[in-house]
Amino acid sequence: MEISSLKLLNFRNYESLELKFSPKVNLIYGKNGMGKTNIIEAIYMLGITKTFRSNNDNIVIKKGKNIAKIEGTIKDKIINNYKIIISNAGKRIKIDNNKIVKISDYITKVNIILFNPDDLKMIKDTPSTRRKMLNIEISSINSEYLLLLTNYNKVLKQRNAYLKALNKKNNYDTSFLNILTEQLVTLGLKIMLIREEFINNINSYISAIYYEITHKGNLKLVYKSEFLGKTKENILKMFEKNISREIFLGKTLFGIQHDDFEFKVDSEIVKEYSSVGEQKNSIISFKLAEIKNIEKKLHKKPILILDDLFSELDSEKINNILALMDEEMQTFITTTEIHLVDKNLLANSKIFHVSEGIVEEE
Ligand SMILES: Nc1ncnc2c1ncn2[C@@H]1O[C@H](COP(=O)(O)OP(=O)(O)O)[C@@H](O)[C@H]1O
Numbered sequence: 421m422e423i424s425s426l427k428l429l430n431f432r433n434y435e436s437l438e439l440k441f442s443p444k445v446n447l448i449y450g451k452n453g454m455g456k457t458n459i460i461e462a463i464y465m466l467g468i469t470k471t472f473r474s475n476n477d478n479i480v481i482k483k484g485k486n487i488a489k490i491e492g493t494i495k496d497k498i499i500n501n502y503k504i505i506i507s508n509a510g511k512r513i514k515i516d517n518n519k520i521v522k523i524s525d526y527i528t529k530v531n532i533i534l535f536n537p538d539d540l541k542m543i544k545d546t547p548s549t550r551r552k553m554l555n556i557e558i559s560s561i562n563s564e565y566l567l568l569l570t571n572y573n574k575v576l577k578q579r580n581a582y583l584k585a586l587n588k589k590n591n592y593d594t595s596f597l598n599i600l601t602e603q604l605v606t607l608g609l610k611i612m613l614i615r616e617e618f619i620n621n622i623n624s625y626i627s628a629i630y631y632e633i634t635h636k637g638n639l640k641l642v643y644k645s646e647f648l649g650k651t652k653e654n655i656l657k658m659f660e661k662n663i664s665r666e667i668f669l670g671k672t673l674f675g676i677q678h679d680d681f682e683f684k685v686d687s688e689i690v691k692e693y694s695s696v697g698e699q700k701n702s703i704i705s706f707k708l709a710e711i712k713n714i715e716k717k718l719h720k721k722p723i724l725i726l727d728d729l730f731s732e733l734d735s736e737k738i739n740n741i742l743a744l745m746d747e748e749m750q751t752f753i754t755t756t757e758i759h760l761v762d763k764n765l766l767a768n769s770k771i772f773h774v775s776e777g778i779v780e781e782e
């Protein structure tokens with residue numbers, strides 16, 4: 421799939437901007453702080469409805485303005501016009517001027533794989549950051565997943581509140597708690613299986629990709645979940661055994677809200693062992709494995725965005741990464757260092773120069 425044109429109004433440092441893209445490589449270059457990431461952020465937001473740079477989407481509205489608009493023509497099997505309007509009144513999302521209410525469907529339509537230097541968080545940060553990232557990646561290819569997750573979180577909240585209420589009583593009847601436990605475990609197991617399958621799928625590609633880039637080591641993801649490898653009966657027993665502890669603490673003790681995963685090269689944990697460059701290569705390998713997974717599962721090519729890929733990587737690794745790129749896949753590359761870009765790639769790219777919010781095609 422491809423985005424053929426983008427129109428911005430009051431988005432970040434752009435008051436109004438209209439761009440037409442190449443279906444192949446688009447190279448966006450300019451000094452730091454000029455507005456390169458803002459362009460690819462708009463493309464990402466059009467696909468996922470959220471920015472990757474903040475929990476607050478209103479941050480993208482141009483300073484001093486009340487409303488921002490992103491509009492894009494996206495070609496998949498057919499051509500559609502996608503539009504997101506962001507204001508204090510919330511977000512409005514439209515496809516061909518039809519209002520979209522079900523976000524879980526919308527976000528599976530446009531498949532974007534983004535690499536951004538901030539993705540190192542996926543290795544360095546807490547499990548909660550990793551779960552958030554995993555949720556976004558899976559939601560964008562599986563529309564059932566977000567609904568399961570929303571329902572799970574509702575039941576979890578309700579169950580925690582009920583445990584707190586039971587805590588205040590001396591005598592209690594656990595029949596309602598048992599219903600909530602049953603719901604929590606049923607939904608949790610479904611989510612666990614989807615996460616496990618996703619990570620297994622990534623693992624079927626990631627090691628070979630990492631080896632192509634680094635020529636050493638065997639990279640894999642290790643999924644960690646309290647529900648992993650357990651049957652529903654096992655899990656319900658685990659809850660049963662701990663019921664008084666849960667009531668005492670007023671909190672659900674087990675579930676997929678604690679899930680995590682880690683990157684391992686051979687037997688070493690990447691977070692603890694690897695250099696920043698190696699961590700970056702691990703993340704890039706993950707993203708390229710996601711592309712393979714989308715091609716296999718959804719029979720289409722996603723849009724690839726590589727934001728500031730060249731910083732901190734040596735030119736040999738960069739060339740190995742570029743060699744893995746698919747010429748038929750629409751790709752956006754931002755960089756401050758146009759002289760680092762391979763001559764062949766340069767010759768085959770549409771080039772945009774960004775300076776203080778002004779974009780010129782070259
Ligand atoms: N809501 C906003 N309104 C106006 N300008 C903004 C807004 N958010 C960010 N900016 C400006 O955008 C610029 C950063 O653009 P960015 O795309 O991140 O640069 P880079 O070219 O380094 O990727 C900064 O100068 C920042 O001040």
Ligand SMILES: [Mg+2]
Nearest residue numbers: 456457458728
């Ligand atoms: Mg940037």
